[in-house]
Amino acid sequence: MAATIKDIAKKAGVSMSTVSLVLNRKGYVASETKQRILSIMQQMDYKPLRSARKLATQKTGNIGYILWEGHFSEVEMFYSQVFLGMEYAARKNDHYILLTTVKEEFDPKENLPRFLRYNDVDGVALAGRVPHALIEYLDNQQLPFVLIDYELPGKNYNCVKIDNYNGAFRAVENLINAGRKQIAFVGGTFIHPSIKDRYRGYKEALEKYNLIHNDYLKKNSYCEDVETSRAIGEKGATKLLKKNPAIDAVFCCNDTTAMGVISGIQKSGKRIPQDIAVIGFDDIPPAKFNSPKLSTIQVPKLDIGKEAYKLLCEIMNNPSRAPQTRTISVDLIVRESSY
C-alpha cells in the first residue's frame, strides 16, 4: 500500500493540514517541521494521489491537444514535434497532455473528443488547421484554448504562430542576393493562413527589389487548392518550367512540397542548385536527408509547443484576459539546394 498524507502526518506528529501545506508550498510552516515532513515524505516514498487532489481542487490536471487526423497520419510530423515541446513544458507543472485527432467533417454533437465531452481537461491546444465548429464550440464553452500555427481572419483568439511572413521574405531575399531573377513559388491551399503569409513574404521581397514586371507572378507561381504534398510539388515544378524555362529559383510553401519540386526539376534535367535553387519551409526531419539536402526555413517546433503551453497556462489562470498572438521567429538554413 502506498503511503498517504495521513501516514506522513502521523509519522511526523503533525496534522494532515500541515503536511498538505508543505506539499503545496503554501502558507508558512516552521522550517524545522517542514524539513522533517519533507524527509519523511522522501523516506516513505510518498506520492500524492492525483485523483484525490483533483477531486479536492476541482481541476483535471489535463490539457487536450487536438489535431486534424490527416496531419497526424500523413507525412507532416510538424505537429508531433510541437506536441513533444508541449509535453516537455507540461512536466514542470504536472499537467498531462491528452492527444487526440478529429476528422475533417466535424460535428460537435457527434465527434467531440472524449476529454471534451466529459470535461476532463482544463484547457486545450489546437494544432494547425482544425474544424471551425470545434473552435466555436470551445469558445462557447468558455474553455481556455490556444491555436497553434493557425488563425481565423477577423477573429481574435489566443494563438501561437510562426513568423511566416518574415521567414518567406528572408528566404526570397537570400535568393535575390545570390543573383536569382526568376523566382517561382509553389504552394498549396490558401485556406491555411500560414501559406498565405508565406506567399505574401515571397511577393513583398520581390517587390522590394523591383523584380515584379508584367505577368511575373502569374508566370512564376503555382498553387493548388488542396492539402500540400510531394505530388503537388512535382506537378507544380513541371508545369512552371514548361511555362517559364528561365526560372532559376523556387521558393516552396513547405518542405514536403519542396521535395516534390526537387524531383520535378531533376526529371527536367536541370541541376540543383546550379541551374535552379530551391528553398522550402519548416525544416521537417527528412529535409536534411533529401538529396540534395534541402535549404529551408527552420521552425523551432519544440519552442512553439513550449510557448503554447505557457500561453495556455496563463489563460487558464486568468481566463478573462484579452487574447494575444505570440509569434515565433524562424531562421534560414542554407544546405545544398541553394547557396
Added chain:
Amino acid sequence: MAATIKDIAKKAGVSMSTVSLVLNRKGYVASETKQRILSIMQQMDYKPLRSARKLATQKTGNIGYILWEGHFSEVEMFYSQVFLGMEYAARKNDHYILLTTVKEEFDPKENLPRFLRYNDVDGVALAGRVPHALIEYLDNQQLPFVLIDYELPGKNYNCVKIDNYNGAFRAVENLINAGRKQIAFVGGTFIHPSIKDRYRGYKEALEKYNLIHNDYLKKNSYCEDVETSRAIGEKGATKLLKKNPAIDAVFCCNDTTAMGVISGIQKSGKRIPQDIAVIGFDDIPPAKFNSPKLSTIQVPKLDIGKEAYKLLCEIMNNPSRAPQTRTISVDLIVRESSY
C-alpha cells in the same frame, strides 16, 4: 455548475447508490427506475466526475505509451500510427493514453516518465525498441505492460508483434517468382529483433528455392549496425552494386532504407524495376509518394495499436495470467518498384 450524482438522485427520488448502479451497469435496478434515471441524466447532461470516480475505485483510468525519443522525432511515423490505433480502441473503455518519450540513456532513478513516478497509469505500452532498464523496472513494479514490435530474447513478456518473418519471406518469394536471381538485402542494426526476423525470412526464402550458393549472402547483403535511415540505404545500394553488378532485386529491411536504396540505384543509372526490383517493409506514408512508388509489406499499424490495447486490458484485469505473444499478419503490396 455541473450536475452531480446527488442532483440526479434527488430529482429521480432515489438514493445515490441506485444512480451509481445504473451508471455502472451493475446489480439489478428495476427497469422502470433505471429508465427514469437514465433520462434524467441525459436531460441534466450529467457526466460523472472522473477524479471522484477514480478516487473511489483506486484506478487511474490512464494508460502510458512510451517510445524512444528518436522514434517519435525522426522519420519513423510508424509508432504514431500505432498510438492512434490504441487511442481509438481506448475510447471504448474510457481510458486516456498518456504519450511520452524516453531517451536512449535511460536511468529509472533519473528519467522515469512522470506518470510512472507518480503512479498515474494502470498499465503501459512500450512501442518499439526501448531501454531494457525500463522494461525491467516495469517488471519489478508488477505494473501491467505490453511490448509492441519488440521483444527480448530469452524473456517472456506480453507482446504484440508483426509477422516479420513471413512478410519478408513472401516479399522475397514474390521476387523469385518474378524471375529475380540475385536478390540483395539492405538493413540496419540487428539489435532490433524485427530486422533480424526479416533477414531470416529473406534467407529462408532463398534457401527454399535453392538460390544460395557459395558467398551469395556475403556478396548480396549489406547491414550496418546503426539505426536505419535513408542514408544507409543509399550507401548500401552503392556498395552492393559495386561488389555485385548482377544484382537484380533488393529486399530492404524497411521503407526508409528502401527509399535510400532507390536513390542509390537511380544514381548508378540502373532502372527500377526493369533492371532492379525493390521491395521495402512497413508501408509508411511516404512509400506511395516515392518515385517510383515503393512496393512494400503493408503493416496494419492501427490494428497493432488496437490489439495492444486489448491485450493490455486483459492483463490489467488478470495480472497473473501467463504472458503471451500476439502476431499480426502482414500483406505484400506491389506498386511500381517491383512487379
Added chain:
DNA sequence: CTGAAAGCGCTTACAG
C-alpha cells in the same frame, strides 16, 4: 430491488 453510511485521499477556510 433500493437506501444509509462509510470511505477513497486530498485541500481549504476557519479557529486558535
Added chain:
DNA sequence: CTGAAAGCGCTTACAG
C-alpha cells in the same frame, strides 16, 4: 505557525 473538520463526487459492501 498548526489542528480539527468539512467537503470534493463518486463506489461499495451491508442491510433490509
